[in-house]
Amino acid sequence: MRPLVRIMLRDSLRQIRHIAAVPHAEARGQVAEVYAQARREFGVVAPPLALHSPAPEALAASWLLLRETLLAQGRVSRAAKEAVATAISRANDCPYCVEVHEAKLATLTGADAHGPLADWADRNALGPAEEEPRPFDAADAPEILGTAVTFHYLNRMVRLFLPDSPVPDAAPAAGRGPVMRMVARAMRPDAGTAVTPGTALGLLPTAPLPAGLDWAKPNLAVAGALARAVASVDAAAERWVPEPVRDLLHTELAVHDGTVPGPTRTWLAEATDGLDAGHLPAARLALLVALNPHQITDADLEEFRALHPEDRELVELASWAALTAAVRIGARFAETARSLTSAAG
Structure with missing residues (x-):
C-alpha cells in the first residue's frame, strides 16, 4: 500500500x-x-x-x-x-x-x-x-x-x-x-x-x-x-528581506492580540502606511501570511514576484513571516503560565 x-x-x-x-x-x-x-x-x-x-x-x-x-x-x-x-x-x-x-x-x-x-x-x-x-x-x-x-x-x-x-x-x-x-x-x-x-x-x-x-x-x-x-529562518530573511519590512512585522506582532484582522484590508493599508514603495510588496505579503493568509490575492503575489522573482525568495519570506507569528503565539503560553503562577502564589 x-x-x-x-x-x-x-x-x-x-x-x-x-x-x-x-x-x-x-x-x-x-x-x-x-x-x-x-x-x-x-x-x-x-x-x-x-x-x-x-x-x-x-x-x-x-x-x-x-x-x-x-x-x-x-x-x-x-x-x-x-x-x-x-x-x-x-x-x-x-x-x-x-x-x-x-x-x-x-x-x-x-x-x-x-x-x-x-x-x-x-x-x-x-x-x-x-x-x-x-x-x-x-x-x-x-x-x-x-x-x-x-x-x-x-x-x-x-x-x-x-x-x-x-x-x-x-x-x-x-x-x-x-x-x-x-x-x-x-x-x-x-x-x-x-x-x-x-x-x-x-x-x-x-x-x-x-x-x-x-x-x-x-x-x-x-x-x-x-x-x-x-x-x-531568521538568518535567511536577514540576508535579503529589507530591514524596514522585518521591523514592521515585529512591531505589528508585538501588539497583536491574536484576533484575525478583517474583514476588509483596511488594517493592512494602515500598517504599511509610510513605507517606501519598494518595500510595500514584501511588507504586505509578510503581514498577510502572519496575520490573515486568507486575504492573500494573486495581485499581492504578482507585485512581490515583480521585485523578487525567485521561488526561494517567496518561500523564505513566507516561512519567516509564518514562523515569526507562530513563535509570538508560542510566547503567549509562557505569559499565561507566569500569570497563573502569580495568581496561585
Whole structure:
C-alpha cells in the first residue's frame, strides 16, 4: 500500500501553487537528506513539507519542527499530539491540514480520549491564551505546546501554497474517505525505525532558544528544534528581506492580540502606511501570511514576484513571516503560565 501512496504523493506535488517543488529524483544535498529522513520516519514526503524545497534551510527547519514535536517518540502519545494539530488547524481554518490530521487521528489507538486537550487547543488557538488550568502535565508541555507552534506555522504555509484538500477536486466524493484513510495509514515510520528524539537536529546549526519559549527547555529535542529552526529562518530573511519590512512585522506582532484582522484590508493599508514603495510588496505579503493568509490575492503575489522573482525568495519570506507569528503565539503560553503562577502564589 505504501509504495502506491508514495506514487500518489509524488503526483500531488503538482498541487503546490506559486512555486515549483524539487522533484524527488532531482533532490540533492540538504533537500535530499530531508526527503530521505521524511520517507523513513514519516512514511511520505508530504506536500506541506515539499513546498519548502526551493529554500533548503526552510525545508530543514520545517522538518525539524514537525519531527521533534509531532513525530518523535517522547512522553506524549501521537494521538494526543494529532488531536492538538487537528484543533489548531481547525481554529486557523486550514481545511487541508484538518483533513490530513483528522484522518491520521482516526487510525490511532485512544483517539477518543483527548477531547479536553483538543478543546483547550481550540480555545487557545486564537486570541490571548486563557488563564485556566491546562489539561496536561508540565512535563508534557514542550511536546504539546511545540506541536501547537508547529501547526500555527504549517497552517499559514499551507494556506498560501496548497488547495483546501489533499484530494483532487476531480475525485469522486465517495472515494475521498478511503483515499484519506489509505494516506493516513501510510504516514508511519518504516518497519523497525524508531523516531528517536533529537537525532535530526544536526541538519541545522545550534542556536539559542528564542525569548518566550522557555516552556520548551525541559525537552532538549523540542527546544533544539525550535531554536535551530527559528535561527535558520531568521538568518535567511536577514540576508535579503529589507530591514524596514522585518521591523514592521515585529512591531505589528508585538501588539497583536491574536484576533484575525478583517474583514476588509483596511488594517493592512494602515500598517504599511509610510513605507517606501519598494518595500510595500514584501511588507504586505509578510503581514498577510502572519496575520490573515486568507486575504492573500494573486495581485499581492504578482507585485512581490515583480521585485523578487525567485521561488526561494517567496518561500523564505513566507516561512519567516509564518514562523515569526507562530513563535509570538508560542510566547503567549509562557505569559499565561507566569500569570497563573502569580495568581496561585
